[in-house]
Amino acid sequence: MTATPDSPPRRQTAAPFHAPATRRGRLTVLGPGLVLAAASVGAGDMVTSLAGAAGYGMALMWAILVGVVMKYALTEAVGRLYLATGHTVIASLRSAGRWLPYAFFVFVLVIGLLYGAALSSVASLALSTLFPALPLRPVAVVIALVSAGLVYVGRYALFERVMSGFMLAKFLGMVVLAVATLVTMDDPSAVVTSLRPRLPEGDMITVLALVGGVGGTAGVASYSYWVREKRWQHRSWLPVMRADAGVSYAVTFLFVVCTSIVGTGLLYGTGRTITGNDGLAALAEPLGADLGSVARVLFLGTFFLVTLSALVGGFNALCYLLSDSLRTLRGVPDADAERHMGQRSRPFRAFVLYCAVTSVAVTFMGRPVRLVLTYAAVGSLILPLLSGALLVLLNRRGVEKPYRNKLLSNVLLSGSFVLFGVLAVVQLKETLGGL
Template sequence: MADVTATSQSPPQVHAPAPTTRRGRLAVLGPGLVLAATSVGAGDMVTSLAGAAGYGMALLWAILVGVVLKYALTEAVGRLYLASGLTVIASLRAAARWLPYAFLVFVLVIGLLYGAALSSVAALALSTLFPALPLRPLAVVIALASAGLVYVGRYALFERVMSAFMLAKFVGMVVLAVVTVVTIDDPSTLVSSLRPRLPEGDLITVLALVGGVGGTAGVASYSYWVREKRWRHRSWLPVMRADSAVSYAVTFLFVVCASIVGTGLLYGTGRTITGNDGLAALADPLGADLGSVARVLFLGTFFLVTLSALVGGFNALCYLLSDSLRTLRGVPDSEAERHMGQRSRPYRLFVLYCAVTSVAVTFMGRPVRLVLTYAAVGSLVLPLLSGALLVLLNRRALRAPYRNKTVSNVLLSSSFVLFGVLAVVQLKETLGGL
């Protein structure tokens, strides 16, 4: 079995030492912002607003737990790469030889529907804002434009675009939260609803809220973005941890702002959010309560949230797909760039795969059976990842700075149990719906 500490297969590159000052570390951050832009999607907005509609701010504790668990997973993925120099799929093969096969199948299924689902939601926001725009052709244009950006853009451009997306949608949600606080009749409602609670008979909803914060493919792909930054040895550990911490701090603040908006507009009113259509439909009462500018800002933020998740998701999925194929073919890590980099043929072929399937599934109307299959397969990624990280990062051969400490083991074990339970629930619902 391969030793994840081996670096003999790593590409012979010269890696600059990590900056030691706080300002220097802040200047080189980037993969974390890409992760935040990818992971904070329409689902996070729907979940936050739906939770706020029923419970106000009382479930923020569940969101915080979810953020901490996703941070632990992301930090472990980055630490594993710094320890070994191997890509995430190559490292997973050291834990179990069947894992690369599983991830290839999982990501192929996810890629089949990912673009169609998110481009349809993004198109819904724009068509709500501009009713004359046709929904289905608009979704196709958005999917193809997103795939085109991923196809032609090198990582430096990709990071700048994703950071701009993250800044724009974060500012938009903060402004909406501030306007909500200023304009609601009784701001004390926000404070009074902050008391943590566990809804009776609704444990699965709370678990789903914990697991729904952040992304799936983005977490697994974090090490590819770290690799693009040439962070490679022990001195980069503090930078990587700060980078991933910034990612989830931004994610948490975004969700808090969304919860404030949901509490101010929905809590105690009887109005609910039941899905992406319901989220878009909220724009009209939001405009009535806060004004037409707020309505436009809400729909614009919703569009940017979905678009950034689409672009980042395409990038993450294509890295995972091309890396899985490379690992299964036995191509050594020293040749990884030619077989899984953004300019490699497999990567670009998988971009085309995501683009073509997005168009095809959009015009097919996203059949229910495929959507159920997509959700079930996606739910299996995180428990497999957290279980593999527990194995790989507790090996005695691993040097102490990279090996799991008690806190990491507790958090990764909690992730394995939580995401495993959610996967079982999702599989039961899927089998019941087929």
């Protein structure tokens, strides 16, 4: 690729190795997609899918599918941008707008302030529901510190193996629960009959929440770092990266389908609903009554793994984004990037400690409402900014044709920009109303 005035020069590195030529060889090197799925599928996905199933059965699966397609388009564009330029997402964003790295640094810093406390508290809630004798806050602190420790000491290869294990365990757990729900339902055909697509009148917020709630935020933006760790740098890796991202969202979609089946079987038509993480933990009791104590334990164990994997993956993603934002703002060249943003670098580890310390502090502060509202509002701004920047960066003439946006990519990224922009406006209105 030739450099243009509005795009950074391509990174100069050792000659990249090519992707395996055979399908089996390509399957063996997949990995960042499973990391993304494990990091992105969290308690929020379970809450939104169960809440949608409680009110509408399987009728809103179309909204979940739309969300998966849009998140895939964003993730594929992030990976394609890295393969096209050799630059991380933050370094590339600077060429779209010099203020963007500053914005991302501030946004992610605020998210990191509360992310660990929020997710460790949810994971602790699952464990304390399973073992009532466990104290909620001390356990939350231990979970946050252990999660930060895994990110602090581990190299990417270990991190990928751990995250893949998390994804496999929680996926299998939810599949078993979905099958058990179907087997014990009085009328399993209700799952199929409720599949008829619906557009709820006066409840568009539920639809938007389902579309926007599938998958993650920081994980999507961080996908290029995990691709970078795999040393996918040559054009031959483009189909591998697309398959890797496709596997990520196929697993995510199947997980949410299974969750929706459980919600349809246990909640649809009963008048019961899910109103948050507390309601998610409370669902274990009726689930145990309907399916037995083993199913109750399996549900709470899956709930715990879902949250723990999102916590570990989120810490890793946030620290990559923070250390890379700082590197970009300081003007550190790509040739020296590893020392300033790699998992073994001082800035990365310093931000891991930041996430750990703030998790402990905010947990014992009781997570003030004002901070939580600020965190939610700031997080909602990342995806529309990312969508808009990718539309600009991947349509430039300096980008080689194999990497440049095609019509479908532009349509999906434009739709993502509009959809996530609307969701951000809704979130900001709710935040301002709550302050």
